[in-house]
Amino acid sequence: MPSVEEVLGTEIYRAYAYSYPHKSAYRALSKPMKLQPLWASEKRDSLFLYVHIPYCQMRCGFCNLFTLVRPNDRQVEVYLEALLRQIETYAALLNPVRFARFALGGGTPTFLTQPQLQRLMEALNHHFNLNLHDTPATIECSPGTIDQEKVTYLNSLGTRRLSIGIQSFIEQETRNLARPQPPAEAHAALETIRTYSSSELNVDLIYGIDGQTEQSWRYSIDSALNYQPDELYLYPLYIRKLTGLDKIKKDRIASDRQSHMLKLYRLARGQLLDAGYEQVSMRMFRRQTATSAQQPIYSCQQDGMVGLGAGARSYTRNFHYSSEYAVGRHDIKSIIEHYSQMTADDFRYAGYGVTLDEKERQRRFVIQSLLLAEGLSLHQYTETFNSQVTNDMPELAVLSELGLTQTSDLDIRLTEAGLERADMIGDWLISKDIRQRMQGFELR
Numbered sequence: 001m002p003s004v005e006e007v008l009g010t011e012i013y014r015a016y017a018y019s020y021p022h023k024s025a026y027r028a029l030s031k032p033m034k035l036q037p038l039w040a041s042e043k044r045d046s047l048f049l050y051v052h053i054p055y056c057q058m059r060c061g062f063c064n065l066f067t068l069v070r071p072n073d074r075q076v077e078v079y080l081e082a083l084l085r086q087i088e089t090y091a092a093l094l095n096p097v098r099f100a101r102f103a104l105g106g107g108t109p110t111f112l113t114q115p116q117l118q119r120l121m122e123a124l125n126h127h128f129n130l131n132l133h134d135t136p137a138t139i140e141c142s143p144g145t146i147d148q149e150k151v152t153y154l155n156s157l158g159t160r161r162l163s164i165g166i167q168s169f170i171e172q173e174t175r176n177l178a179r180p181q182p183p184a185e186a187h188a189a190l191e192t193i194r195t196y197s198s199s200e201l202n203v204d205l206i207y208g209i210d211g212q213t214e215q216s217w218r219y220s221i222d223s224a225l226n227y228q229p230d231e232l233y234l235y236p237l238y239i240r241k242l243t244g245l246d247k248i249k250k251d252r253i254a255s256d257r258q259s260h261m262l263k264l265y266r267l268a269r270g271q272l273l274d275a276g277y278e279q280v281s282m283r284m285f286r287r288q289t290a291t292s293a294q295q296p297i298y299s300c301q302q303d304g305m306v307g308l309g310a311g312a313r314s315y316t317r318n319f320h321y322s323s324e325y326a327v328g329r330h331d332i333k334s335i336i337e338h339y340s341q342m343t344a345d346d347f348r349y350a351g352y353g354v355t356l357d358e359k360e361r362q363r364r365f366v367i368q369s370l371l372l373a374e375g376l377s378l379h380q381y382t383e384t385f386n387s388q389v390t391n392d393m394p395e396l397a398v399l400s401e402l403g404l405t406q407t408s409d410l411d412i413r414l415t416e417a418g419l420e421r422a423d424m425i426g427d428w429l430i431s432k433d434i435r436q437r438m439q440g441f442e443l444r
Contacts, residue, residue: 008382011153014424017427020368025434026353028323037352049099051083053107054106054336056069062244064241078340080213094270101135102130102135105138110141137158139159146193148192161230162429170183178212190203201229202232203231206237242444272285302365310340319356320353325441362381365384365385379410
């Protein structure tokens with residue numbers, strides 16, 4: 001029988017499979033597509049609303065997100081005006097609509113001033129009747145942009161979850177990430193959130209940083225646990241093309257780093273399980289005593305997403321679309337400027353995306369389900385596609401033979417060995433057609 005390495009390769013850490021297909025599979029359309037008929041046939045009673053703020057105080061060395069560093073006040077204001085136009089246009093296209101989840105991401109949403117945040121949230125409430133007391137909401141923030149005024153305002157809205165990127169509590173490690181961040185700033189931000197907010201708290205940490213040891217990694221986890229976060233996301237360090245670290249380090253994740261990172265992952269997993277957390281995915285750990293209020297049902301495998309703002313993606317059953325994609329500063333700046341000049345009529349069309357046929361929809365369902373600890377529901381798959389997943393994707397049997405999944409009458413789940421290789425498995429499950437599109441994408 002072949003080994004895991006012979007089938008899947010030796011790189012455990014190769015790509016973050018957080019969405020399928022990846023945006024690098026999107027292309028410019030030969031003719032812009034009208035959004036009204038696209039959304040008219042969609043179920044719109046349980047959608048995810050995502051709003052993107054593409055600005056940050058600084059560009060971390062590992063970051064390949066769609067964001068621009070230190071824009072001037074006029075750039076932000078013009079962007080916000082365009083976003084408000086898009087909100088109004090989409091309300092006319094989508095209403096009646098109901099959102100089961102809301103996220104404000106970036107970039108760094110709290111780069112906006114409190115009055116700017118208020119204008120944005122009031123527009124969403126006015127046009128979509130979005131009330132965060134009823135709709136579970138996540139808002140991302142950073143240590144350098146969150147303060148008492150913003151925390152208090154976001155708490156007054158009923159924000160369910162605040163997510164903050166700390167990455168490390170050791171200054172030399174954040175320097176090695178090209179992310180200048182004094183530990184005192186991180187602690188002050190967390191103290192402010194815990195003092196002035198009743199929201200659930202998520203803390204992001206990174207492992208695989210140059211110079212990071214088992215001892216220093218444990219220290220960062222212990223430091224985060226002092227604030228009793230409801231969730232922790234543990235991200236492996238990926239050195240992606242055109243990022244700051246890529247310019248410094250031309251080697252990708254070498255084999256010795258792979259084994260070291262796996263050791264750090266296992267250490268953290270054990271530490272968090274012992275501390276009363278449950279593992280939700282390879283990255284996400286949730287405190288078992290955390291109590292979430294009753295919330296509307298949303299299925300990432302089946303329900304659509306509306307993305308507003310430059311860099312945001314929207315998902316319908318058969319078509320995913322967004323603004324153009326870039327990583328380099330010059331091209332991101334150009335895309336944001338183009339977005340900021342768009343008229344209400346421009347926002348009624350999609351010009352960049354990818355079409356999903358039945359096979360790709362099935363594959364997306366499998367990837368979105370299998371990479372979570374709760375696994376792939378066999379009943380839900382059959383109910384959605386009127387077929388058996390083991391017939392549609394025979395490669396799943398290979399994962400079982402390798403000991404990476406286990407199958408019951410109800411579901412297929414990753415084993416402990418499979419869960420720690422979730423990124424590897426997600427990459428392996430990409431279809432040939434989508435991989436060719438991704439490989440043919442010219443990153444800029």
